[in-house]
Amino acid sequence: MSKSESALALPSRRALFKSRLNNRTLMRQVIARQESRRSRNLSDAAELPPFAVRVLTRMGFGPRRTELAPQSAPNPNQVFSDQFQRSPLLGKDDVAYFESLGRNDDERLERYVDEQLYGNLPDPEWEQRKAAYPASFDTLDEPLSTTYSERECQGFSNYVVPQRQVERAAFARACYSRRQLLELIVDFWHNHFNVFSGGDEDIYVSWAHWDRAVIREHAFGNFHDLVQATAKHPAMLHYLDNYANEAGGFNENYARELFELHTLGAINYLGNTSPLDAPLLAANPYSGLNDPLLDALNISDPARDIQSHYTDNDVYEAAKALTGWRYDDEDIRDENNVCTSGGTGAFFVNEADHDSGGKVILSGGLQNIPADRGALEDGEVAIKLAVYHPGTARYIALKLCQRLIADEPPESVIQAAADTFYANRTEPDQIARTLRTILLSDEFKDPANWGKKIKRPFEYAVSAMRAAQCDYTWRFDDRDTDNFLRTYEGTGQRLYWWRTPDGYADDRAAWMGSTTLVQNWRTVDWLLDENDDSDADRVMRIIDTTLENFPGNPTPRELVAFWCHWILGFTPSGGWVGDVGTYYAHEPTALGRACMQFITQQDFNGEEDSPPFPADQQIPREELRNDDWPNRWHRRLRGMVKLILWSPNFMQR
Known part of the structure; x- marks a missing residue:
């Protein structure tokens, strides 16, 4: 057995038979095999997806399809419109839509990137779902003063609502939004500026405003404004x-x-080194910014020395500069001292609490913020000194490349992104320009960098929803949503729930432990099984999608081929499964073999050597929908789809 085959090796037929089609047994054994090989790159066991699938997986939460577009080669005479949203494929087949955007991969990628960054895309499906449940999302667009004053001192059930609504909206947005890159980068900034959302009622109640007016508003904008x-x-x-x-x-x-x-x-920290001993930059990075505050303090003088790295002393001095920064948390109480209204949450400064002395920040030990300048100005200058420093450009470029390309991205793309970030420090779309540099780079396109990361639990759960026809709105005060979130929380990545300031890890090794892998599977298991016997209420439309795409009676082989293509976005040149009449042990792909072995298993009479269900025998449509004994085709089908969603092919990015 080859190395790639072993990753998807299945248990014995006897173990499968004893499971009575309970795919949990199968999954546990697959998990054990994957855990034992967690240091191996996932791509060893997976076929390389086409360019469109790789782009859609890295720039968002994977392809989504509601119908498969006809397979056809691009028309070399077609004139491609900049009005991307006019494409008849929009919202139906993401892979085909991407392929429709140009004559070659470079042209398609550039158009897609610019659409995501600058297209001002309408977002009808998310907006419709949001409008359908107004009580579930009513704080998302409220002014901070309204949410804060009405909920902050009214008890847990009131002040927790904004955080709960944003958490649920994140799943719905990531699943249904056309603005896939935005949702991915919003998640990135939530982790970069990590705040534990359950830390205090003041955080709970201000969370919708934090998500909307801070993270989302500046996600593609200017980094200084964001900080x-x-x-x-x-x-x-x-x-x-x-x-x-x-x-x-x-x-x-x-x-x-x-x-x-x-x-x-x-990466730019010198510890307890004296600022007098810190190395200096060759040139003053603040010169030529035309920043009124920096110019007024003569910090932009080209002759000024600026440290190349920061020290503990710079932290202490910046802390002094930021003294007196406050927010309105003044409760209004009645004659019985009962709180009737919270404050407004608005930012203000208290000069009485401010350290008005001079400060020395990143300046080689020489004072660069004079005394008695005021709390607001001192704090803003301290932030500017950090934000506009070239070390920041390097650090942010590194983190973005790690998110979008690999845990250890090539130095060439890090430097290119840092150069773009630094050169555009005062531009309103600085972050968008930096992202564009990364996403159009040769390193992003290089197939050798595919599979260097895996999907973290949030990406994994949402990409499964998108790939396998989720039709459900995650919302507030709903039993199914609450049950899902309880299951999902076990993966270790509950949204906005990391307690320390560093945010959730963004490296592959952190998410390859057996606990995360098992809980990932349990999350997908919940998604595909919830309300599965109800045509109206099932969360994932597996059976509906199958019957819509097979006018007749499908065979097991056809079901495997169809769902591998639907979920993974392509079919390799040799097919996922063999030709009609071939045995499943000889399927051309490890995934095809695994799925065929699972869906054709039999042994309802207790005979270990019972032959599998014939791979090319038709399955009556009504048996697929009704899950009739003895074959339980609906259950088999869901289990087979879970195998695809659990495969290395689907988990890598």
């Missing part, structure tokens, strides 16, 4: 204790993470 917005929001002010940072006893928590996680990163 300033995070620093002034009650969620961040409370989480990292800057609301309690005051003169005479400064709290360094926020300033520490500002440097270590949000801007320059630990």
Whole structure:
């Protein structure tokens, strides 16, 4: 057995027979085999998908199809319109839609990237689902002052609502939104500026505003604007204790993470080195920015020395600069001292709590923020010094390349992204330009970089929903949603629930443990089995999609071939399964063999050597829908689809 075949090797037929079509037995054994090989690249066991599938998987949450477009070669005489949304394939078959965008892969990718970054895409399906359940999403667009004042002091069941609504909306948006790159990058920034959303009622109640006005509003915009917005929001002010940072006893928590996680990163940290001994940059990076605050303090003078790395002293000085930053949390109480309304959550400064002395930040030990400049200005200058530093460009470029390409991306694309980020520091679309550099790079296109990452649980669950015809809106105060989220939480990546400031890990090794793999499978198992006997209420439309695409009675071989193609977005040149009349042990792909062995298994009479169900014998349509004994075809079909969703082919990115 080859190395690639072993990753999908199945248990004995006797074990399958004893499971009585309970695919949990099969899955547990597949999980054990994958865990034993977790250090091996997943692509060893998987066929390389076409370019369109690789792009859609990396730039979002994978292809979604509601119907398969006819397979046809691009028309070399076609004139491609910049009005992408006019394509008749839009919203029906993402793979075919991508293929319709140009005459070659480079042209298609450029058009798709620009559509995602600059297309101002309408988002009808998400908007329709949101409108269908107004009580589930009513805080998403509320002003902070409204949500905060009405809920902050009204008890857990009230102040928790914004966080719960955003959590549920994230699944619905990622599954149904056309703005796939936006949803992916929103998730990236939520982790980069991580706030544990369950940390306090002030965080819970301000979460919808944090998601909308901070993360989403600036996701493709200017990084400086994004950092300033995070620093002034009650969620961040409370989480990292800057609301309690005051003169005479400064709290360094926020300033520490500002440097270590949000801007320059630990890769640019010199520890307790004296600023006088820190290496200097060859040129002043703040010169020529035309920033009024930096110019007023003469920080932009080309002759000024600027450190190439930061030290502990820079953190301490920045913490002093950020003293006195506050948010309105003043409760209104009645004559019985009962809170009737919270504050507004609005940012303000308290000069009485501000350290008004001079500060020394990234300046080689020389004072660069004079005394008595005021709390707001001091804090904003400290943030600007960190944000506009070339070390920040390098760190953000590295993290974006790790998210979009590989855990260890090529140096060439990191440098290109850093150069774009740095050169566009004051541009309103700085982040979008940086993303464009990465996504149009040769390194992003290179098939050798495929499979260097796996899907984290959120990506895995959502991509399974998109691939296998989910038709359900995750919403507030709904039993099915609550049950799903309880199951999903076991994967270890509940949204906005990482307690430390570093956010969820973004490397492959962190998500290859047996606990995560088992819980990933349980999540998909829940999705495909929930309400499966109800035509109106089932979460995933497996049986419906099958019958819509087979006017007659399908065979097991046809079902395997169809669902591999539907979910994975392509069929390899040799097919997923062999020709009619061939035995499943000789299928051309490991995945085809696994699926054929599963769907044709039999032994209802207790005979170990009972032959499998004939691979090319037709299955009556009514048996697929009704799940009649003894073959239980509906159950078999769902189990086979789960195998595809559990395969290395589907898990890699």
